[in-house]
Amino acid sequence: MRVLIEHSLAAGGDTYQVARVFSDQPDAAGLGVAHDLGVPTHVLQPHKGTDRAAYDRELAAAIDACSPSLGSPPPNSPPLIVLAGFMRILSAPFVTKFSGRILNIHPSLLP
Helix, strand or coil: CHHHHHHHHHCCCCCCCCCCEEECCCCCHHHHHHHHCCCCEEECCCCCCCCHHHHHHHHHHHHHHCCHHHCCCCCCCCCCEEECCCCCCCCHHHHHHCCCCEEECCCCCCC
């Protein structure tokens, strides 16, 4: 995640722009990294008893609210959701909603 943000900043946002960093853990190290690099963050902790689908609907709404497709440069580029250390398994409806726009760069295969 750090490298993605730093590359975006070094390129002046000409290739892509990191709109926001999301986490389900308020103490995730990536939140501090993003904050230090000037990228807004959003913590969305699952509520006790909340099922995966409900959490994913809330996450999708939070992503939609930051309007990644309406960002500045590069123009006409599709928004991309990059899972960089995101440790939750996403529901099928979430993946379908953002089909073709999710990239998981987790260093190992998830079940």
